[in-house]
Amino acid sequence: MPQLRFTVPFANNFHSVSNLGGTFPRFFILKFVDAFTVATCQPPTTSPKLDTLKGDLITQPFSCVVEAEKHRCIDGGGSCNISQDGMLENLASQTVPLANVF
Helix, strand or coil: CHHHHHHHHHHHHHHHHHHHHHHCCHHHHHHHHHHHCEEEEECCCCCCCHHHCCCCCCCCCEECCCHHHHHHHHHCCCEEEEEECHHHHHHHHHHHHHHHHC
């Protein structure tokens, strides 16, 4: 039974460290996705009713990649059009170096 006394704490510590690898880089991965994403807020083509707006009326296009800007766009009567989703580029940038290793 001496092997069991070593294995259980080792396994618990290993799983704890392993879980950090899954949760820690999430912030950085999502930042990279935002960096590769292209989204533009388009002003409304017809003037909306002022009582339906939740924010200032959008009159010029701007980037709406970040969640706060997306809400500002929609609340101002605009529409946020995503022309390039950064998830695919982010996935490719991580997969190609790994493919070279193996």
